[in-house]
Amino acid sequence: MSAGLSSGSNDGLEPIDRTAKRPVVANGILGMMLFILTEVMLFAGLVSAFTIAKSAAPVWPPPGQPRLPIEATAFNSVVLFASAVALLFAHRAFHKGDRESMRRPMWLALGLGSFFVIFQGFEWVTLLSEGLTMTSSTYGAFFYLIVGIHALHAFGAIALLARANHRLQQGWLTPGLFGAAEMFWFFVVGVWPVIYLVVYL
Amino acid sequence: MRLKSLRLKGFLILGLVGMALIWPDFAEACAVCGAAQDEATRKAFVGTTAFMTFLPLGMLFLVVGWYIRRTLQREEEEEQRSER
Amino acid sequence: MAESIPTQPSDPHADDHHHEEQSFVSKYLLSTDHKVIGMQYMFTGMAMALIGGFMAYAFRMQLAFPGVEVPLWGVVTPANYTALVTNHGAIMIFWVAMPVLIAAFGNYLIPLMVGCDDMVFPKINRLSYQIFLLSAIVLISSYFVDGGGFGGAWTTYPPLSAKAEYNLTPMGASIFIGAVGLEFVAFLLGGINFITTAMNARAPGMKLYDIPMVIWMIVIASILFMVSVGPLLAGAIMLLFDQQLGTAFYDPNRGGDPVLWQHLFWFFGHPEVYVVLLPAIGITAEIITVFSRKKLFAYRTVLNTAIGTGVLSFCVWAHHQFISGIDPRMAHVFTLTTLLISIPIAEMMFVYIATLYGGAIRLATPMLWALAFIFEFLIGGVTGIFLGASGADIYLHDTYFVLAHFHYTFFPIAIIGTFAGVTYWFPKMFGKMMSDRLGKIHFWGTIIPFNFIFIPLFFLGAGGQHRRIYDFQNFPALAGEGMQDLRILATTSLLVMLGFQLVFFYNFITSLMKGKAAGKNPWKANTLEWTAESPPPHGNWKELPTVYRGPYEYSVPGREKDYWPQDEPN
C-alpha cells in the first residue's frame, strides 16, 4: 500500500508501512482514530464545564444578553450535514475505485463545509455587534469558546480534505490519507449536534 | 481477551453493593464545604463526573476491544493457515 | 492484496538505510531516526532533572536554614520560594518523568522490541521532540519575564492562578500554562506514534501476547494519556482566557466556578500518575526476568491488571478534592474506588515477587534498581491508601504526609525506574558496559539518602506541617526544635543524594569513552533489541527479524542455554 514512498520523499503525513504484514487498520486511520479519541474528550471537557456553569446560574441565559440565532444555525447545521452526505458519496466511489465520479462529491463536501464556517463567521459578527462578547458574561464566554474551538477543528478538517482533494486531482490519493481526512470531517460534523443541543438550545 | 470473568464479576458486584450500602445522605462533612451549595450545581457536578468518567472508558472499550478482537482473530487465522 | 505473511520479511526501504555520510546537524539534530529522537528526549529530560533538582536544593535549604544565603542562588525570597516549588513539581512530572519514561524509552525501545526499522510516522515523531524542546525553553523563559516565574503550585488552582492581582506574575502564569500546553501537544503526537507502531509494525510472527511487557505498558500509558488530556486542555484554554482576556470561567463573583478547574485538572491528574507508573513497571518486568532467569509469572495477569488499573484510574480522581467542597456522596464513591485501585497495583507487585521466587538472582546494578523500585514504591502505594480514606484525608490533605506519599511513588518511578532502564539498556544504546562497581556505589548513595529525605517528611506531615509554606518559624506549633531537626535531616540527606549523582555522571562518561565493549547481548536476554548490533545502526537490522515465541522464555527445561531469544526458530 505504501506505493514505494520512501522516507526521503515522504512529507510526514503519509504513513510508511514498515512490515510486510497487513495491519488490521491502516496506519493513518489508526493514528487518526487515536487523535479523535483525544478530541472527543476535549469537547467532553468543554461541554461539562458549560453544563456546570449553566447549572450554577440563577437564570439561563443571563438577562440582558442577546439570544443565539437558533433558526439560522439550524439551517447552517443542515448545510454541514449535507457536506457529510456528499463525503459519503465520495467514500463510496473511492472504495469502488471510481476516482472520476469521486471528484464532484469531494468538491461539494468541501464547498458546503466552507460555507458552514463562513456562515458562522457572519453569525459571530452579528452577535458581537449586539453586545455578546467573551467578557460580557460566562454565557458569551462559553459560546465563543466552544463554538470557536469547533470552528478551528472545522478549519483543520477542511484543510485536510482539501489536501486529499488535491492528491485526488494529481491522481495519487492513498486510502490512508483519504480515510484520515474523512474521519476527521465526520468527527467535526458528529460533535456539532451535541454542541447545538447543549449550547444553543 | 477473556478476563477471568467469574472472579472479576464477583469483585464488581461486591464493589457496587458496597457503594449502594454506604451511599450517604447529604451531610456537611467538614467546615470548608462552601462551594456548590445548591442542589442543581451539585447534581451537575455529579452528572458531568459520571459523563467524563464513562465516556472515555466506553470509547476505549469499543475501539480497543474491537481492535484487539480483530487482531487475535487474524492471528488465529494465520496460525491455521501455516498449519495446513 | 495477498493475505499471507511472507516468510522472509521484505523491507521496501532497505536501501534507504545505507545513507551517505550525514552532517552533524542532519544526523543528530534533524534526524527522524527513532533512536536519535529517543536520545534527544533522554538528554533533555536529564538536563531538566538537573534544573528541577537544583530548585529542590534551593527551597530545601530555605526550609532547613530559613533566611540563609543559599550558595549558587542567594537568599530565597517568598516569591522565589513559591516559584521554585511550583516549577520543581511541574518540571519533574512533565519535563522529566514523562519525556524520559515514555518518550525516551518509548522511542528507543518500541521499534527495536517489536522488530521494525523505525516509527510509522517518523516526521511527526521529530516534530514531537521539537515541540517538546520548545516547551522546555518556554517554561524556563518564564523565569526571566516581568514578575518572574509562576508560583501558584503545579496544580494551578484558580482564583490564585487566574488573576495577576493575586499571583503577581502577570506573564509567568500564562507562560507556564502555555509551556504545559505545548508539552501536551508533543506527547499527543508521540503517543499516536507509539501506539500505531506497536500495533501495526510488529515483526512477522509477533503476536499480541508476544509483545514485551514494557511495550504494552508504554502503549497503555499513551492511551491513558490521550483520553485524559482533553478536558485538561479545555480547562487550560479557559484559564488562559481568564488570565489574558478577562473572561470569568473560574471567577465566582462573575458566574464562574473555581472548583471546575479542579475537576478538569484532576480528571487528567490522576490518570497521569498511572501514565508514568506503567512504563516504570514495564521496565522492571524486563529486568527482573533477565536477572532472575525466570519466566515472568503470569504474563496475561500483569497485562490484564494493567488494563484494569487504567480503567480504575479514571474513577478515582476526585480523591484529590475531598476537602474542596465536593458533594459528600461523591467523596464516598471515590473513597471506595481509591481503595479498590490498590488491589491491581498490589497484584502486580505480587506477580513480580513470585517471578523472583526460586530464580537464579544476579544482583547487577539494573537488578538492584528494579528491586528498589518494587520496595520503595510499595511504601508510596500503602500510604496512598491512608489518604484515600476521605475521613483521614480531611486531616492529612495538603500536609507533608501527602508530599511524602507522592515522592515515594514518583521518585521510584521517575528516578529509580529511569536508572534501572538506563543501566540496563546502556550497553545497547552505546555499545559499552557501564562500571558495575561505580553503579552500585551510585545506587546505595541514592537509595539511602532518599529514604532519609522522605521518612522524616511523613512524621512532619502527621505532625501538621502544611505544604507550600515559606518559613515555619512563623508558626509556633511547627517551629519547635524537634521538627526543625527533622527538616535539617531531610535537607542534609538531599545534599548527600545530589552529591552522589556525580558518580553517575562520571560513570556514564568514562564508560562511554573507555567502557568494555558490550557485544550484541551482554545480559543474555530474549527480546529483539538484543539481536541488533550495539548500538543499532540506522534501520536497526540488515534484515528484519521474525518472531517465534514470547519474550520471557528463560530456563526452559531441556534446553542447553538458559535463554531462548524470540527470533531463534528453535
Ligand code: HEM
Ligand atoms: C495505590 C495507589 C494510590 C493511592 C491509593 C493514592 C492516593 C492518593 C490520594 C488520596 C491523594 C490525595 C491526598 C491529598 O491531597 O490529600 C494522593 C495524592 C497524590 N498522589 Fe497518590 N495514590 C496512589 C498512587 C500514586 C501514584 C502511583 C502516584 C504517582 C505516580 C501518585 C501521585 C500522587 C501525587 C502527585 C499526589 C499529590 C498531588 C498534589 O496535591 O500535588 N499517587 N494520592
Ligand SMILES: [Cu+2]
Ligand atoms: Cu490521585
